[in-house]
Amino acid sequence: MSGTLxxxxxxxxxxxxxxxxxxxxxxxxxxxYGLSRxxxxxxxxxxxxxxxxxxxxxxxxxxxxAALLIAxxxxxxxxxxxERTIIAPMRKRSMAYTLxxxxxxxxxxxxxxxxxxxxKPRFIELPEFMQGTLPILGTDYPVFRLxxxxxxxxxxxxxxxxxxxTKIGIILRASSTIPEMVSCLGVNMSYVHMGAFVLGCVMAGxxxxxxxxxxxxxxxxxxxxxxxxxxxxxxxxxxxxRGAVIAALLxxxxxxxxxxxxxxxxxxxxxxxxxxxxxxxxxGLLGEGKFE
Amino acid sequence: xxxxxxxxxxxxxxxxxxxxxxxxxSVDHNGLTSIIGPNGAGKTTFINIVTxxxxxxxGKVLFKEKDITxxxxxxxxxxxxxxxxxxxxxxxxxxxxxxxxxxxxxKVGGSFRIFSLKQKLKPVIKDTxxxxxxxxxxxxxxxxxxxxxxxxxxxxxxxxxxAGDPKILFLDEPTAGMSPSETHQIAELIRDxxxxxxxxxxxxxxxxxxxxxxxxxxxQDGCIISEGTPQEIRNxxxxxxxxxxxxx
Amino acid sequence: MNRMTTIPGIRxxxxxxxxxxxxxxxxxxxxxxxxxxxxFYISLIxxxxxxxxxxxxxDVLLGYTGLLSFMHNAYLGISAYVVGLFLIHVxxxxxxxxxxxxxAFTCVVALPVGWVQVRTGGLAFALLTLxxxxxxxxxxxxxxDVTGGDDGLMGMPNPDINLFGITIGNSGDxxxxxxxxxxxxxxxxxxxxRIINSPFGAVLEAIRENESRAAFIGxxxxxxKLLGWMLACLLAGIAGALFILYKGYxxxxxxxxxxxxxxxxxxxxxxxxxxxxxxxxxVFFIYIQDYISTxxxxxEIYLGLVVIFLVLFLPTGFxxxxxxxxxxxxx
Numbered sequence: 001m002s003g004t005l006x007x008x009x010x011x012x013x014x015x016x017x018x019x020x021x022x023x024x025x026x027x028x029x030x031x032x033y034g035l036s037r038x039x040x041x042x043x044x045x046x047x048x049x050x051x052x053x054x055x056x057x058x059x060x061x062x063x064x065x066a067a068l069l070i071a072x073x074x075x076x077x078x079x080x081x082x083e084r085t086i087i088a089p090m091r092k093r094s095m096a097y098t099l100x101x102x103x104x105x106x107x108x109x110x111x112x113x114x115x116x117x118x119x120k121p122r123f124i125e126l127p128e129f130m131q132g133t134l135p136i137l138g139t140d141y142p143v144f145r146l147x148x149x150x151x152x153x154x155x156x157x158x159x160x161x162x163x164x165x166t167k168i169g170i171i172l173r174a175s176s177t178i179p180e181m182v183s184c185l186g187v188n189m190s191y192v193h194m195g196a197f198v199l200g201c202v203m204a205g206x207x208x209x210x211x212x213x214x215x216x217x218x219x220x221x222x223x224x225x226x227x228x229x230x231x232x233x234x235x236x237x238x239x240x241x242r243g244a245v246i247a248a249l250l251x252x253x254x255x256x257x258x259x260x261x262x263x264x265x266x267x268x269x270x271x272x273x274x275x276x277x278x279x280x281x282x283x284g285l286l287g288e289g290k291f292e
Numbered sequence: 293x294x295x296x297x298x299x300x301x302x303x304x305x306x307x308x309x310x311x312x313x314x315x316x317x318s319v320d321h322n323g324l325t326s327i328i329g330p331n332g333a334g335k336t337t338f339i340n341i342v343t344x345x346x347x348x349x350x351g352k353v354l355f356k357e358k359d360i361t362x363x364x365x366x367x368x369x370x371x372x373x374x375x376x377x378x379x380x381x382x383x384x385x386x387x388x389x390x391x392x393x394x395x396x397x398x399k400v401g402g403s404f405r406i407f408s409l410k411q412k413l414k415p416v417i418k419d420t421x422x423x424x425x426x427x428x429x430x431x432x433x434x435x436x437x438x439x440x441x442x443x444x445x446x447x448x449x450x451x452x453x454x455a456g457d458p459k460i461l462f463l464d465e466p467t468a469g470m471s472p473s474e475t476h477q478i479a480e481l482i483r484d485x486x487x488x489x490x491x492x493x494x495x496x497x498x499x500x501x502x503x504x505x506x507x508x509x510x511x512q513d514g515c516i517i518s519e520g521t522p523q524e525i526r527n528x529x530x531x532x533x534x535x536x537x538x539x540x
Numbered sequence: 541m542n543r544m545t546t547i548p549g550i551r552x553x554x555x556x557x558x559x560x561x562x563x564x565x566x567x568x569x570x571x572x573x574x575x576x577x578x579x580f581y582i583s584l585i586x587x588x589x590x591x592x593x594x595x596x597x598x599d600v601l602l603g604y605t606g607l608l609s610f611m612h613n614a615y616l617g618i619s620a621y622v623v624g625l626f627l628i629h630v631x632x633x634x635x636x637x638x639x640x641x642x643x644a645f646t647c648v649v650a651l652p653v654g655w656v657q658v659r660t661g662g663l664a665f666a667l668l669t670l671x672x673x674x675x676x677x678x679x680x681x682x683x684x685d686v687t688g689g690d691d692g693l694m695g696m697p698n699p700d701i702n703l704f705g706i707t708i709g710n711s712g713d714x715x716x717x718x719x720x721x722x723x724x725x726x727x728x729x730x731x732x733x734r735i736i737n738s739p740f741g742a743v744l745e746a747i748r749e750n751e752s753r754a755a756f757i758g759x760x761x762x763x764x765k766l767l768g769w770m771l772a773c774l775l776a777g778i779a780g781a782l783f784i785l786y787k788g789y790x791x792x793x794x795x796x797x798x799x800x801x802x803x804x805x806x807x808x809x810x811x812x813x814x815x816x817x818x819x820x821x822x823v824f825f826i827y828i829q830d831y832i833s834t835x836x837x838x839x840e841i842y843l844g845l846v847v848i849f850l851v852l853f854l855p856t857g858f859x860x861x862x863x864x865x866x867x868x869x870x871x
Contacts, residue, residue: 039663086848096608097851099666100804103610104847107801111840223797227674230667238664264682271675275656278668282659343756369758381756383749394746395757397739403759406740413739456757 006139011256013136017145019252020152021211025225026232026244027159028203034176034239035196037095038087041102044226045109046201050075050208051217052113055122064127068151072205079201083194091193106226114219121216124209144213151210159203172196176239227267228255231274237284246285295320296490297342297373297460302351304334304341304514311337313514314351319460324486326493326501328525329511330534335494336378338511339462343375344368355460369398372459376449376466378494384438388429391437391448393420395455420455427451427481443474450481460490467497479504502526510534569722573715583786584830586718588823589725590782595806595818596732597775602804603813604736605768606748608666611673613803615773617795619646619780621680624693624790632697635711639781646777647770649676654769658762662751673800681792692791696784711785721782728775733815735771744768801843802829808850811857821857 029043040046053074057067082105090098126144133140163169175182175192183189207225215221232251236243254273258266277285298318304311311334319325327335340346342353344365353361360368383391396416397403411417424430427447432440437448450466463482467475475497483504485491495501501508501522508525510518512534518525525531554562573582598612623642631637657668680687687693698712701720709716735741743764746754755761784790793799802825810821833839850857 039667086852089852093855095663096602096606096666097855099608099663100808101848101851103801103804104844104851106844107798107840108844108848111838111842111844115838115841223674227671230671234660234664234667234671238661265679267678268675271671274671275652278656278660278664282664283661284664345752364760365755366758366760369756375756377753381750381753383746383753386745386749390742394742397742398758402739403743403764404740406735406738408739409734409737410739410742452753452757 003138005137009137009139010141011260013141013145013149015253015256016249017149017152017214017252018256019249020149020156021207021214022225022228022232022252023245023248024152024155024203024207024210026229026236026248027156027241028200028207029229030233030236030239030241030244031172031203032196032200033233034241035172036091036193038091038098038193038197039095039102040197040200041099041226042082042105042109043200043204043229044222044224045106045113046075046079046204046222047208047211047225048113048217048219048222049078049109050205051124051212051221052117052122052208053205054209054212055117055124055217058124064124064130068206068209071209072202075205075208076198076202079198080194082201083197087197088190088193106222110219110222113222117219119219121218123216124212126213130213148210148214155203155206168195172199228270231270233284235274235277235284237286240284240286243284243286297353297355299342300352300354302338302341302353303349304337304346305349310514312341312348315511315514315516317509317516319490319492321459322486322488322490323506324482324491324493324504326495326505326508327511328495328498328501328508332513333511334514335511336464337514339375339464339492339494343373343462369456372457373462374453374456374458374460375462376453376464378464378468380445380449382437382445382448382452385436387434388437388440388448389420389424389433392423392451392455393417395452396420396423399456423451423455443470446470446474446478447481450478454485458489460492461485462492462494464494465496466493467495467500475500566722566726570719573718579714582714582718584826586714586721586786588826589721590779590786591803591806591826592819592822593725593728593779593782594776594803595810595822596729596815597772597779598803598807599810599812599815599818600732600736600744600775601768601772602807603811603815603818604741604748605744605765605772606751607662607765607769609669609673609772610666610804611669611677611795611797611800612772612776613799614673614676614795615646615650615776616780616783617680617790617792618649618676619643619777620784620790620794621687621693622646623781624696624784625686627696627699628693633699635699635701638699639785642781642784643774643777646773646780650770650773651766654766654773658765658769670797670800673795674797677792677795677797680795687792690792692789693784694789696788698788712788714786717782717786721786724778724782728778729815729819732771732775736815740764740767798840798843801847805843805847805850807857808847808855809857814857817857 025043025047029040032038032040050071054067054071057071058064062070086101086105087098090101130144130147132143134143134146163173171182171187172192172195175187175189179189182192228251232247233244235251236245236247251270251273255266255270258269262269295318299315302312302315315338327338329335337346341348344363347362351361352359355371355373360371383394386394393416396419397410397413400416400419402413402416421430424433429444429447429451432444437445440448446466450463453461466482467478470478479500482491482493486506493501493505505522508520508522509516510525510531517534518528518531520528569585572585594612594616598609601607601609601612619642622645623638626638626641653672657665660668681689683689698710700710701708701716711717743759746759747761747764751761783794806821806825807818808821809824810817810819829839832842836842
């Protein structure tokens with residue numbers, strides 16, 4: 001048995017892992033919202049689709065890391081099809097319509113998951129070296145969770161580089177503040193919106209396959225993640241990327257702690273946290289729309 | 293000199309930019325004050341702060357010698373501070389009549405009556421008809437606001453603000469995009485209003501500003517660079533520079 | 541002058557044709573159980589009326605105030621659970637007291653939730669309705685000792701319905717509940733319609749049309765949004781009390797996000813901002829749901845597809861369709 005220090009290390013690392021998964025999903029949601037003012041209600045379902053595709057790929061004998069690359073790309077393609085067929089024609093309508101539209105899409109995707117993979121929980125088979133535990137400061141911590149944490153840091157680093165250093169990234173960031181100007185410079189906004197949506201979907205799929213080994217994969221996972229990522233982006237400030245980072249770690253931490261102490265109703269504590277923050281800061285911690 | 297409304301060292305900061313910088317401005321109980329200045333001088337920002345749309349970073353706004361800095365918009369309107377917008381901001385799917393009626397109702401009261409019918413608020417209905425007739429909109433009373441011609445929408449934009457019986461009315465480029473004859477009509481309406489209440493006009497049409505203003509305030513980069521009668525402003529060297537550059 | 545007191549474009553009462561239609565519909569509904577006596581249809585129509593009331597309450601929010609609630613069914617659920625718990629644990633015979641407790645408790649819960657929601661913007665409002673709705677769903681689902689968890693709340697006694705000391709009937713009798721629901725839903729429809737046409741309703745519409753301008757004509761937008769929210773939750777609470785009396789049972793699935801999407805779809809089907817539209821939408825939706833769910837277990841896929849189709853091709857619903865037909869006839 002691990003001592004008090006072990007428990008603290010456990011909780012800290014678990015908070016970071018959980019917060020990290022929230023972060024990747026929420027950032028994807030925020031990228032779409034920040035660039036095209038569309039709140040994608042099907043985001044959680046796409047996250048679940050990523051996890052299920054990852055499961056199928058690994059189950060068919062593919063290496064876990066290869067699946068880690070391929071699954072998000074497949075989700076990205078699904079996102080591309082969705083964007084071109086039903087989202088792009090709706091851009092000029094009021095936001096309520098796209099909210100309801102993507103909400104319908106969520107049920108369609110969730111239903112399709114049940115249709116294809118059934119209701120029973122699935123597990124992603126991990127490579128052998130990730131199955132053990134590693135002793136850290138008085139606790140035996142699962143290796144795959146450490147790998148997950150590493151992956152999350154890598155993904156966030158890559159995203160930061162992409163948004164800050166590449167041409168496409170800079171166009172995206174500029175579009176979030178002054179779309180008129182960017183379109184005057186000869187950039188087709190329709191492609192920017194499409195790119196943002198696909199990027200967001202890839203992030204959702206990535207989070208799905210990363211989170212797959214952490215939790216069981218079941219049809220409810222998408223809905224639960226959707227709510228958690230809403231809590232994160234509302235606390236952080238809609239569309240604010242930095243706010244999402246802070247809020248994701250906060251929510252991850254509070255939820256891990258709450259689960260440690262009261263298990264079943266842990267989410268209720270998170271909602272109460274959210275309500276308290278919003279009561280004092282209605283626009284979230286960092287205010288709305290800070291895309292940086 | 294303290295009139296109806298004045299600001300003391302009003303500042304507003306966006307990031308590192310001072311959109312409004314140490315502005316001390318005052319207006320009397322009636323008369324027409326125009327605010328002019330090059331694009332980006334902070335005219336609209338100034339109105340936004342005074343009417344409660346955005347918060348001030350520092351400084352004060354006094355109305356009837358009472359501090360009203362950062363008071364919520366709807367309370368400012370109740371006290372008699374109304375405004376119009378540069379870009380039409382109407383209740384688009386409601387009829388022209390209802391646009392004015394609801395504005396009147398918000399002023400006169402009765403919004404809490406949940407079981408009576410809105411057409412039974414007789415004083416509100418009467419005032420609304422009177423306003424529509426004064427502005428020549430009565431034939432269009434039945435149309436949804438979004439179906440009006442642009443010029444009429446501009447008139448409605450001003451009318452909605454007037455329905456609140458303002459003591460001070462801020463007009464943000466009321467003639468933007470209007471034809472010369474429509475501009476003339478609005479100018480007369482504004483001049484007429486300014487006899488009873490205080491009107492603050494932000495405008496780009498210099499002919500109109502010089503013709504109808506009692507006083508003019510010139511803003512540049514968030515600071516007041518000049519104040520005076522139209523005649524004084526016309527001859528002010530600094531104002532010329534602000535508009536035409538140093539070489540002029 | 542007479543004209544000084546009229547409002548153009550607004551009919552103050554019902555059109556004669558509508559009055560005839562309403563009278564025929566209501567007498568048909570009153571006569572139906574005596575003519576048919578088919579238990580299945582009696583209870584199906586009861587359910588349609590209850591969900592019609594819920595859809596109508598969501599329309600007050602969505603169609604008149606411009607606020608989107610993804611999980612309005614949560615407030616129906618809260619009320620239903622409290623009515624059930626009251627009858628089981630507090631007083632098995634106090635019919636009116638139980639209903640009052642359920643509706644009052646719903647309002648007590650809705651007030652702080654609404655207060656937080658209206659402080660944020662319109663989009664955050666919608667996301668928060670989902671988050672709070674899921675919270676209530678989680679609570680009733682996981683709090684086994686009180687709510688019965690997954691199994692739902694069972695063993696509710698059926699009190700007699702008394703009015704002014706006269707016993708009308710027992711709430712366990714489907715026919716009694718049918719009539720009771722008919723009366724309550726009809727009353728709620730006319731009262732809500734009256735509120736919508738009141739000066740208060742006009743304020744809600746102004747907020748829907750242009751929130752920022754509404755503030756600039758002196759309307760306290762947050763306050764009226766909260767009042768609109770409370771009105772919608774009050775009506776949902778009434779629907780909840782009717783729901784548990786009719787079913788005699790409630791489970792967490794009634795409060796799920798899936799059920800919430802159903803209510804949203806009733807409003808969309810019927811058309812926002814018409815009150816009668818969502819009622820019709822509910823009738824249609826309950827009928828189709830009953831029909832399809834016996835044929836396929838993948839109802840979720842179809843629900844999703846129908847929502848997508850509606851938003852893309854028929855955003856104004858039934859009510860919009862009749863407007864469209866009326867306009868075509870004029871031309």
